[in-house]
Amino acid sequence: xxxxxxxxxxxxxxxxxxxxxxxxxxxxxxxxxxxxxxxxxxxxxxxxxxxxxxxxxxxxxxxxxxxxxxxxxxxxxxxxxxxxxxxxxxxxxxxxxxxxxxxxxxxxxxxxxxxxxxxxxxxxxxxxxxxxxxxxxxxxxxxxxxxxxxxxxxxxxxxxxxxxxxxxxxxxxxxxxxxxxxxxxxxxxxxxxxxxxxxxxxxxxxxxxxxxxxxxxxxxxxxxxxxxxxxxxxxxxxxxxxxxxxxxxxxxxxxxxxxxxxxxxxxxxxxxxxxxxxxxxxxxxxxxxxxxxxxxxxxxxxxxxxxxxxxxxxxxxxxxxxxxxxxxxxxxxxxxxxxxxxxxxxxxxxxxxxxxxxxxxxxxxxxxxxxxxxxxxxxxxxxxxxxxxxxxxxxxxxxxxxxxxxxxxxxxxxxxxxxxxxxxxxxxxxxxxxxxxxxxxxxxxxxxxxxxxxxxxxxxxxxxxxxxxxxxxxxxxxxxxxxxxxxxxxxxxxxxxxxxxxxxxxxxxxxxxxxxxxxxxxxxxxxxxxxxxxxxxxxxxxxxxxxxxxxxxxxxxxxxxxxxxxxxxxxxxxxxxxxxxxxxxxxxxxxxxxxxxxxxxxxxxxxxxxxxxxxxxxxxxxxxxxxxxxxxxxxxxxxxxxxxxxxxxxxxxxxxxxxxxxxxxxxxxxxxxxxxxxxxxxxxxxxxxxxxxxxxxxxxxxxxxxxxxxxxxxxxxxxxxxxxxxxxxxxxx
Numbered sequence: 001x002x003x004x005x006x007x008x009x010x011x012x013x014x015x016x017x018x019x020x021x022x023x024x025x026x027x028x029x030x031x032x033x034x035x036x037x038x039x040x041x042x043x044x045x046x047x048x049x050x051x052x053x054x055x056x057x058x059x060x061x062x063x064x065x066x067x068x069x070x071x072x073x074x075x076x077x078x079x080x081x082x083x084x085x086x087x088x089x090x091x092x093x094x095x096x097x098x099x100x101x102x103x104x105x106x107x108x109x110x111x112x113x114x115x116x117x118x119x120x121x122x123x124x125x126x127x128x129x130x131x132x133x134x135x136x137x138x139x140x141x142x143x144x145x146x147x148x149x150x151x152x153x154x155x156x157x158x159x160x161x162x163x164x165x166x167x168x169x170x171x172x173x174x175x176x177x178x179x180x181x182x183x184x185x186x187x188x189x190x191x192x193x194x195x196x197x198x199x200x201x202x203x204x205x206x207x208x209x210x211x212x213x214x215x216x217x218x219x220x221x222x223x224x225x226x227x228x229x230x231x232x233x234x235x236x237x238x239x240x241x242x243x244x245x246x247x248x249x250x251x252x253x254x255x256x257x258x259x260x261x262x263x264x265x266x267x268x269x270x271x272x273x274x275x276x277x278x279x280x281x282x283x284x285x286x287x288x289x290x291x292x293x294x295x296x297x298x299x300x301x302x303x304x305x306x307x308x309x310x311x312x313x314x315x316x317x318x319x320x321x322x323x324x325x326x327x328x329x330x331x332x333x334x335x336x337x338x339x340x341x342x343x344x345x346x347x348x349x350x351x352x353x354x355x356x357x358x359x360x361x362x363x364x365x366x367x368x369x370x371x372x373x374x375x376x377x378x379x380x381x382x383x384x385x386x387x388x389x390x391x392x393x394x395x396x397x398x399x400x401x402x403x404x405x406x407x408x409x410x411x412x413x414x415x416x417x418x419x420x421x422x423x424x425x426x427x428x429x430x431x432x433x434x435x436x437x438x439x440x441x442x443x444x445x446x447x448x449x450x451x452x453x454x455x456x457x458x459x460x461x462x463x464x465x466x467x468x469x470x471x472x473x474x475x476x477x478x479x480x481x482x483x484x485x486x487x488x489x490x491x492x493x494x495x496x497x498x499x500x501x502x503x504x505x506x507x508x509x510x511x512x513x514x515x516x517x518x519x520x521x522x523x524x525x526x527x528x529x530x531x532x533x534x535x536x537x538x539x540x541x542x543x544x545x546x547x548x549x550x551x552x553x554x555x556x557x558x559x560x561x562x563x564x565x566x567x568x569x570x571x572x573x574x575x576x577x578x579x580x581x582x583x584x585x586x587x588x589x590x591x592x593x594x595x596x597x598x599x600x601x602x603x604x605x606x607x608x609x610x611x612x613x614x615x616x617x618x619x620x621x622x623x624x625x626x627x628x629x630x631x632x633x634x635x636x637x638x639x640x641x642x643x644x645x646x647x648x649x650x651x652x653x654x655x656x657x658x659x660x661x662x663x664x665x666x667x668x669x670x671x672x673x674x675x676x677x678x679x680x681x682x683x684x685x686x687x688x689x690x691x692x693x694x695x696x697x698x699x700x701x702x703x704x705x706x707x708x709x710x711x712x713x714x715x716x717x718x719x720x721x722x723x724x725x726x727x728x729x730x731x732x733x
Contacts, residue, residue, distance in 0.1 A: 120272030410457030413711030464532030470506025518586030529587030533594030655709030
């Protein structure tokens with residue numbers, strides 16, 4: 001087949017690149033720098049498009065060895081890439097591409113039948129489009145059989161063999177004692193075996209073709225990238241029946257020197273801004289490369305466990321668990337979905353549609369009767385504690401520095417989408433607002449993990465934005481998009497419209513739910529309430545929802561500080577009342593979430609967050625001196641000493657801070673909470689056990705609440721959560 005196949009755009013950037021958009025062709029220029037020595041950089045194009053020329057070593061054909069080399073990530077710090085050409089090097093800047101392609105993007109958003117058409121999807125061929133891991137492992141087995149040897153059976157060694165270069169495998173993993181010449185021959189033979197297997201590849205990854213059909217219907221353009229040669233790539237796509245789905249391909253002939261190079265080249269061929277592209281990868285290095293190119297990244301869990309892919313913007317186990325709606329979560333500033341699609345909920349990563357529910361919620365005192373104990377859907381339940389009634393919950397005793405036999409344990413987001421019982425409830429009640437504002441549902445969901453795992457803390461199922469409606473700030477929580485503030489605040493006039501928060505009038509269901517939870521748990525665990533910190537709440541209402549760069553709140557802080565201070569004061573006063581109301585209703589401890597405070601520099605934290613946190617703590621301690629207050633701020637390693645200045649009883653650490661170091665920096669008077677990486681729960685039970693013991697050992701005896709460094713991640717195996725609690729409860733100081 002001729003490599004100028006009409007199904008795909010010209011791939012070689014050795015020639016003048018033609019944009020399919022007339023808007024782009026006159027504006028996009030490549031920045032060329034002075035010629036560098038090609039041999040020095042090891043980039044010599046040995047095979048032109050369509051060439052059949054080959055050479056050999058020891059009688060074996062040379063196969064492109066880039067298939068078996070660990071490539072550079074490329075585009076470090078997002079600066080772009082430099083590729084070496086016969087006529088000199090080519091340098092392209094990521095920001096330059098984003099700027100030049102902006103006008104075309106805006107026109108597509110304006111005129112497209114669907115907003116999706118303005119975005120681009122980029123797929124890695126290896127282990128995303130096709131399962132090349134099995135092919136590679138089979139090639140090693142074939143080579144071992146030819147040589148009368150065996151490959152190790154250990155799963156971790158075989159896993160390394162899938163991603164390491166052939167030389168590394170032969171030298172370091174297989175430990176075949178051969179001469180250098182013989183090892184070179186073996187590496188070339190392995191390359192040939194693997195390449196032969198590739199040429200017979202006929203099946204795509206499970207679920208990919210069906211998902212691509214949905215994407216094709218939505219008219220989202222797609223590209224596929226690989227270090228394969230063009231002819232083999234085109235033939236492989238034809239054999240798998242995928243050729244119609246990809247509008248561009250990037251292959252060996254493009255001369256891209258790193259993973260990021262290929263992604264940027266694919267974006268150019270799709271005529272899409274890099275920042276509007278989503279990359280599908282199965283490897284952490286590929287995800288990093290995508291982010292370096294300002295692209296979003298979907299991680300496919302497979303050869304690498306989910307906790308290795310935690311940096312991905314979305315992680316799924318297979319294409320069967322993905323939908324176009326999931327993908328839209330990654331599109332920034334996308335227009336709201338039509339009303340009939342506004343309530344979208346997901347089970348695991350599978351998005352489903354449901355009709356919007358009524359805004360009228362039942363608010364009555366629940367009369368819950370004792371129910372049979374619920375077992376973990378994927379394994380056994382956690383053993384019941386030996387003590388059935390205690391004067392004070394273990395968590396409160398630990399915070400106060402009393403002598404306890406083990407650290408208390410609970411997990412942030414312990415009630416949620418990883419539990420099958422919660423997902424079944426979501427089928428009947430798809431609206432998050434309904435689930436978090438209906439007394440019966442709040443109590444049922446809050447008790448789900450208690451009945452299964454018996455944690456030492458039972459936290460109210462709610463949201464930090466729940467008070468906003470009572471402050472005249474309309475909002476919703478849209479599945480797949482998150483919080484949406486309908487009228488973001490930006491001026492003094494807007495702040496003046498914010499009302500004083502009266503919890504008993506605005507959120508009576510919170511008080512009722514806490515009272516019932518206190519009766520249900522009966523001091524066998526501490527009932528926890530929670531609120532949002534002033535700066536975090538202000539960030540949401542000024543930004544209009546979640547944010548990546550927090551440019552609006554910082555613009556307000558640095559250009560109109562008096563306006564922001566007025567808003568922060570209203571939130572400080574309101575959250576003080578909210579904590580007091582929760583405590584009066586039955587909460588035995590309250591956690592304050594200042595999730596976005598770490599977006600501030602230390603000096604700005606001291607101005608826009610610290611004073612209001614301290615004000616809340618001081619006023620609550622005046623009325624409720626024995627109420628433990630916990631403060632959590634994600635990524636707070638640079639602010640730990642300042643967090644202690646707020647006067648809270650407990651500082652919750654995320655996993656980026658070493659527990660022993662955090663304990664030392666906070667001092668002996670402050671208790672600590674945390675800080676196991678949530679991704680650990682995707683590991684083996686032995687691995688989970690090891691990390692729990694390591695965290696407890698570093699925290700030392702007493703004044704420690706065992707928890708995660710963040711909330712439980714969607715998709716976490718329920719049986720691993722059960723194991724976490726089992727191990728934690730067996731610990732003895």
